[in-house]
Amino acid sequence: MLIILRETATDAQIDHVVQRVETLGLKAHLSRGTYRTVIGVIGDEEIIASAPLAAIPGVSEVVAVQPAFKLASKTAHPEPSIVSVGKGKTAAKFGGGHIGMIAGPCAIESAERLDEIAGAIKAAGATVLRGGAYKPRTSPYAFQGLGEEGLRILREVGDKHGLPVVTEAIDPRHVELVAEYSDMIQLGARNMQNFVLLTEVGKTDKPVLMKRGMAATVKDLMMSAEYVLSQGNPNVVLCERGVKGFDNACRNMFDVAAVPQVHELSHLPIIVDPSHATGRPELIPACALAGVAAGADGVHIEVHNLPEDAMSDGPQALLPEQYAELAAQIKKVAEAIGKTI
Amino acid sequence: MLIILRETATDAQIDHVVQRVETLGLKAHLSRGTYRTVIGVIGDEEIIASAPLAAIPGVSEVVAVQPAFKLASKTAHPEPSIVSVGKGKTAAKFGGGHIGMIAGPCAIESAERLDEIAGAIKAAGATVLRGGAYKPRTSPYAFQGLGEEGLRILREVGDKHGLPVVTEAIDPRHVELVAEYSDMIQLGARNMQNFVLLTEVGKTDKPVLMKRGMAATVKDLMMSAEYVLSQGNPNVVLCERGVKGFDNACRNMFDVAAVPQVHELSHLPIIVDPSHATGRPELIPACALAGVAAGADGVHIEVHNLPEDAMSDGPQALLPEQYAELAAQIKKVAEAIGKTI
Amino acid sequence: MLIILRETATDAQIDHVVQRVETLGLKAHLSRGTYRTVIGVIGDEEIIASAPLAAIPGVSEVVAVQPAFKLASKTAHPEPSIVSVGKGKTAAKFGGGHIGMIAGPCAIESAERLDEIAGAIKAAGATVLRGGAYKPRTSPYAFQGLGEEGLRILREVGDKHGLPVVTEAIDPRHVELVAEYSDMIQLGARNMQNFVLLTEVGKTDKPVLMKRGMAATVKDLMMSAEYVLSQGNPNVVLCERGVKGFDNACRNMFDVAAVPQVHELSHLPIIVDPSHATGRPELIPACALAGVAAGADGVHIEVHNLPEDAMSDGPQALLPEQYAELAAQIKKVAEAIGKTI
Amino acid sequence: MLIILRETATDAQIDHVVQRVETLGLKAHLSRGTYRTVIGVIGDEEIIASAPLAAIPGVSEVVAVQPAFKLASKTAHPEPSIVSVGKGKTAAKFGGGHIGMIAGPCAIESAERLDEIAGAIKAAGATVLRGGAYKPRTSPYAFQGLGEEGLRILREVGDKHGLPVVTEAIDPRHVELVAEYSDMIQLGARNMQNFVLLTEVGKTDKPVLMKRGMAATVKDLMMSAEYVLSQGNPNVVLCERGVKGFDNACRNMFDVAAVPQVHELSHLPIIVDPSHATGRPELIPACALAGVAAGADGVHIEVHNLPEDAMSDGPQALLPEQYAELAAQIKKVAEAIGKTI
Incomplete structure (x- = not known):
């Protein structure tokens, strides 16, 4: 100092x-x-x-001449961490040369629909199924998710298709329940500095997908990861999903430079989520490939088979066939920089 | 639409x-x-x-041609709402021509220190005492507040000096406890879109001080107020406390135009918090006066009697004598635009 | 260093x-x-x-431990500078307790219209008449101003009403011409880092109104003032007119904290321009008063007698009667903080 | 409308x-x-x-339901434009599947140094040599460039190594001179809305490299291109070089999503400049590859053989050997998405 x-x-x-x-x-x-x-x-x-x-x-x-985070720093752990999600041969890996492929609808709407989407993304190369059971919505009048029923559906569909599952926790009182049903717990962008929730999630033994807050610097993101790590949970995957920018042509500003910055500062994997970053399907493939070329350890994409009927975030979802095409391109770019999915 | x-x-x-x-x-x-x-x-x-x-x-x-918020809109309630904090003759009023004066330290550190600060701000004209018992800190290693012991101290000191008290709730499991000890519940900037917490706070009968999130638009702020109102709690006071900007000479960008914007859209009172907005004591008085001249229904200022020894946010606190001088200036500007404290 | x-x-x-x-x-x-x-x-x-x-x-x-600007710093000139615009008894003053009142239409459209507006704002208390003869427009197909004919009209109308005049220079080849016709040269926000233009304007003997760029920090603004000062022209009045923000409900984000920041760093006067800062007439009065309460040395307002027929920026203009009402309020707030217009 | x-x-x-x-x-x-x-x-x-x-x-x-730009839109020109810089077999191409590789020092410092750098980047695969003769500097006391002497050096060194050259014009009075010596004229970020300069550059017959302003939306960038096109010059290459963001860990926020956005809206090529976007050599390779993967039609990199002795922007320059390594990676990623350099 x-x-x-x-x-x-x-x-x-x-x-x-x-x-x-x-x-x-x-x-x-x-x-x-x-x-x-x-x-x-x-x-x-x-x-x-x-x-x-x-x-x-x-x-x-x-x-300050020393970073305020420790466990998340390279000093504590010089080699890149590899985070495994799920168990056995269907486990997905993030980091250390492995690219995890998370895909699925914004919200879990029904078993039938999720089943159909899961089958399609699995065939396209996805390695983790996502879907929200508890949805943080800006309007109190919007669909808030199916709750525990949604968790049950997610677990069943994931198991059926051999896909580990990730879902968001938004309430410290439900963290245990979410941990029970899922293979990875998501902390949403609006909760990145909900330190009470971070602490609860840090007490579980499930890997955590931590989304960057819309006004968070890369160092703020590291500090939030430190909260989880300091509770004893070492498996944190960071996620760049766009921050607030002045150009409202996109939902957010996709800060792809966060990827090499995190790799400079930390051993933790970082993935990209171009669905939330741009909010526009026509921009998602280019930004997904950009993230992979920048070294991202995974890609998170929202996929829906009938976006115009989705209960949340339909307008930013890719169709299953668009996802399949993108996944094939991601594979090529990953190989060009010496990585595998 | x-x-x-x-x-x-x-x-x-x-x-x-x-x-x-x-x-x-x-x-x-x-x-x-x-x-x-x-x-x-x-x-x-x-x-x-x-x-x-x-x-x-x-x-x-x-x-969209209709705003997504209803209860918070002027359509629902054309006249400005007046929110009372505390009871009887020491109750503080916000809105409808009344300017509430919230002051106090960032964190409650001890009964002695809070007592000294409370006496000084009361004498200077403050109408509500603030102090944090649960502190959302960016570092897991920083002081996290005294918890219930802090709430007890705050209640006692407030009662002694005839000042209603406001303190932050950060955990849905503690909202009832916070409501029991305080006259007003603060929702911090980092929790403005913690919808679980908003819902719990909306179920209490205590007025709510809702701080604008660092990446929240004015309409986002209205939507979060709508969450509280939709639970049956009509007493929400909004607070502009600075948003993310590109000039890091200040902690945040103080968006004073949010004050007339809220008055255009809503009946709810809005106050300003130049302490968090600027983070620099030398800029706080000018920004506080700016807020009042723009029509703010109150001013929130952090005051500490020994900033260099504060357990949180010391560098942005005003000294009691600086606060007294500012309060006198606020009175003059308020009178110039036809308001009273 | x-x-x-x-x-x-x-x-x-x-x-x-x-x-x-x-x-x-x-x-x-x-x-x-x-x-x-x-x-x-x-x-x-x-x-x-x-x-x-x-x-x-x-x-x-x-x-860096020393600021990179010198002539603009308080070290070079500890007392606030007072900048006079125009000559004799109609000269307007900015700084050192004086508040300059600049008003007028965005563009000079015709002698008749400018004459009518000038009469109205003079009666309301304006001390400087503004109007653009060379307009920087984002579209090549939009009205670009009347050029020298506009300068001539501005000079005549200003003289008739006893109002010094300010107009924008956008081309280094026209700076001399602009200096000949006007009492103050405006440097627009988009040209704040047009160093070629700054240098030319610095060579004239006319006071300069320097608008803050939309992406400029307060220190960037000081550096641009330094360019003018370093050419030998000591009369620079800075102007906060809003910077880029993420909330597109307003044209820009009005950074009122820039006023006390400039007063901390520099002897130069700083005024506010809530017309460009907000772009919304209903927000302009509140922001103008906020600026004055924060210590601004002047207020710049766009006024038009028929906004729906204006050739540039009509939607953000105040009507003459709205300006008169605002000017009266500004006077009261100025007196409340010990200043005179 | x-x-x-x-x-x-x-x-x-x-x-x-x-x-x-x-x-x-x-x-x-x-x-x-x-x-x-x-x-x-x-x-x-x-x-x-x-x-x-x-x-x-x-x-x-x-x-608005129609974009305000026309000549720059896809409606006017549905196929991607290919812009050629220089003549004959050493001409560089941007757009339509071609990736142009611009590299060189920030400022032209001497013939010897430029010669050495040019030799190295040519060997590495660069197709255009850059170097500033007129430098827009935020401080009036900083090195402002060698002027016409610099232009002469650039021309000679470019010719010697078979590299077309690009250099910045900052003064409308020098545009003709710059056009005489160079194969492509750069419009800097700070001059993106210097409409006087845009108009002059539009009158030349040289291709234009237009950098995005730090506070410019993608549509603002299109409008500035429209200025040049409307003067009769059809050869505009756009450049994403970072915009203002709130995280000051980087010099700017690299908005890679601008690449697919421009490709949605326009036929004009767009390249990326990760040197100015990040300002940090350790982040440049990742961001360059991200840009290429997102579909950029070229990459602009600052290269210097002795950054610690550079007269401008040394801290963000890559060394020639770092550039060579990056150029090889760019080639691989370009091939992965079906492009050639």
């Missing part, structure tokens, strides 16, 4: 800063420049990170 | 759109232009809002 | 950084922490600012 | 809107819904686009 003092800082203020630092059990290393004094702070990183040093009179700025 | 078709839409596609609309029990009103056909959709607004019309082949765009 | 090295930086790399710094005639001050080495760089600020120190292998980050 | 009226619009207002529309020589097609009336406007698109219909009392919103 570096404390940069104001140009106008007095000697008394500088002494006071040094004293505060030392009171916290830390060491202060003073360096006087032409215009400003800089104090390097050395010692226990947790104490340093949580002390309100910027509030001390005379301080201009505090510059 | 208007459905704008693509230039390339075929007659068969247009017929199919009309048929879908009619299948939903709605009426379609066709209008053929030089380049495009537009279909006006008339009928039950809830059905219209939730149908995935944009997913029908041949459709270019769907334009 | 502080150079923060990577954790993995070798001794050879550190030596090389020190050597590069010394080769540039600067001094390096080494400080080794637990995890990282930090090098303070001392010497000629211009050399420091332009050296690509971040490109040296082993360097993690370079932190 | 659709005019959506307010719920509160009176019959007199509706009549007045219809009358305004008809006065402009357009036809109005009225459609009354349950809550609102909608008026379809039919007729000359240029008149429709420029009329201030939103300013008419009673109007809530105006929805």
Whole structure:
């Protein structure tokens, strides 16, 4: 940590800063420049990170030199983590050269419909089936999901087609139930900083699919992963799904540079979700391929067999045949950069 | 709802759109232009809002002409709502010409410290005491609040100084407890779209302070208010506290135009929180005055008597004497636009 | 300047950084922490600012501790600058407690129409008449302004009503012409980083109204002011007119916090333009008052007597009677914070 | 164009809107819904686009159904345009399956250095040499480029290595000179809406490389291309180089989805510039490959043989050997999606 003092800082203020630092059990290393004094702070990183040093009179700025996340960092785990979802020979892998293929409808609507979609995506090469049983909807009047009945359908259909399943948890009181029925628990973008939910999910033994919040920086995403890891659950797969941008031609701004950034900072896998990132089917294939070429460890796509009849997010779903075509292209691009699905 | 078709839409596609609309029990009103056909959709607004019309082949765009919120709209309640917090003669009012003054530390740290701050802000003109017992922190390693012990302290100190109290709920399992100890429940920015929490808070009889999410549009904010209102709780006070912007010189971008926008759309009061919006004490007074001049129904300010020792957000707190000076200026600006505190 | 090295930086790399710094005639001050080495760089600020120190292998980050602008800073000129526009007793003042009131139509359309608008705004309290003769339009097919004929009309109408005039320059080849006809030269938002134009305008002796670019930080705005000042023209009035935001309910995001930020950093006056910031007449009064309460040194408002017939930006214009009402409110808020118009 | 009226619009207002529309020589097609009336406007698109219909009392919103650009649209030119840069067998191609490879230093610093870099990138597979002679710098005190001397060097070095050359024009008075020395004229991001410069460049017969502005939507970019095309110059290559985002870990937010969006809207080629988009060498390869996989018609990379000594943007340059490695990967990904360089 570096404390940069104001140009106008007095000697008394500088002494006071040094004293505060030392009171916290830390060491202060003073360096006087032409215009400003800089104090390097050395010692226990947790104490340093949580002390309100910027509030001390005379301080201009505090510059962190260590990331605030640890378990998620490469220092803790230099090799890329490989996260397995499901068991046995149908388990899907994310990271370390493996690309996981998650697909399925936004919401679970009925056993028949999910069965039909699952059969189609499995044939196209998907490795994990998705579907929401608890839906976070911006309107209180919109379809909120089938709840436990939806979980049951998802489990059955997944088992039938040999596809591990992922579904979203939105309530800390339902996390155990969701963990029981699913192979991977999704944390939605709107809940990326719902720390209560993160903590509950961190206590389960199921891999977690953590979607980036719409206003979250890549470091915010790492900090949220750290919440889950710090509870003892090491299996977190991050997901870039678009952030808020100023061009409303797309639902969100697809930040593909988040993929190499996460790979610089962390051992955790990161996948892309161009369905939510763009919200426009005609842009999804190009963005999916972009993500894979950038090194993404998986691709998450919403697929529906009758989008105009979907109970949630129909307008952004690909048809099964569009998904099959995309999956074939993903395979080629993955091979071009030396990866396998 | 208007459905704008693509230039390339075929007659068969247009017929199919009309048929879908009619299948939903709605009426379609066709209008053929030089380049495009537009279909006006008339009928039950809830059905219209939730149908995935944009997913029908041949459709270019769907334009909503009715807002998706109802109870929060001026149509439902043309006069500005006045929300009272606390009881009897110390109750604070927000809206309809009344400006509520919320102040206090970020986190409740101890009874002694809170008592000292409460005395100072009461003397300066504050009408509601704030303090966090459950803190949503970006790091799992940071101070998470005193929990129920904090609630107890807040209640006692508020009662002693004749100040109603507001504190944040972050867990649906604690909402009842928070409601028991406080006069107003805060929903934090990171939880503005935590619909599970919104629903629980909507079931209590305590007024709600709803902070705008960092990536939320004004309409998103209205929709989240609608969640609370739709549960039967009519007392929602909205709060502009800064949204994500590209200039990292400030913690957030203070969107003061949200104040007149909410007053255009809704009867609900809206206050401003320049502490979180700017994160810089030297900018807080100017932004607080800006909010009041723009018509805000209240001002939320973090105050601490020793910021360099605060357990959370110290660097953005005003000192009690700075708050007193600001409160006096707020009074003058409020009077200039015909309001009272 | 502080150079923060990577954790993995070798001794050879550190030596090389020190050597590069010394080769540039600067001094390096080494400080080794637990995890990282930090090098303070001392010497000629211009050399420091332009050296690509971040490109040296082993360097993690370079932190500037001095602002890159000088003439625009408070260090160069501690007291607020007062900029006078026009001559004699009708001169308008901006800064140092004076609030300048700029108003008029987006484009100059005809002598008759401008005359009518000018009479109305003068009566309402405006102190400067605006009107565009050269219009930067996003479409090549839109009305581009009357050119020199427009300048002539503006001059005549301004003189008739005793109002100094401001108009935009968009072409370096026309700057002299614009300077001849006007009392103040406007630099539009889209040209804030048109450095060629800035340099030409800096060579005139006319005050400059510099609008903030839609993607410019406050520091970028200061740097553009520095361009003008460095050419010898000391009279720059900055203008906050909204930046790009994610909520498209408004044309732009009105960043009122830019006002106190500029006052922290600089002696230059800063005004607000809520017409371009919001693009919605119903929001303009609230945002204008917000700007004044935040300390703005002036208010820029587009006024038109028949918006539905305007040749540019009609939908955001206030009617003369709306402007008169707003000007009266501005006066009250200005007095409440101890200022005069 | 659709005019959506307010719920509160009176019959007199509706009549007045219809009358305004008809006065402009357009036809109005009225459609009354349950809550609102909608008026379809039919007729000359240029008149429709420029009329201030939103300013008419009673109007809530105006929805455009035709894009405001024409020459740049697919309607005008359904097949992808192929833009050739340079002449004869060394000409580089962009679009229609061809990927152009632009590389070189940010600024031209000396003949020797440029010669060395040109040799290296040619060997690696670059097809166009870039280098700035006129540099738009945010600081007036920074290196502004070698001017005409730089143009001469660029021409000579390009000819020697058989590489067509591209360089930026920043002043309308120098466009002819730049056109004389170069094979392609660059319009920088800060000048994307410098309409005076766009018009001058549109009058030349040289292909134009148009960079997207930092606050420009994809439609804004199309409109700026339209400026050039409307002057008679059909050879425009667009370039995504990052837009303003809230995460300052990168210099800009790389909006890879702009690539398929442009391909949806236009026949013009679009390339990517990950150097300016990210500003961080370690992220450039991943983003370059992402752009190619998304369908980009070229890649623009800054390359320098001694970044720590560069006179501009050194910290974001790739070394020649890094560029060679990237170019080989680009080739593989291009082949995977059926393209050639």
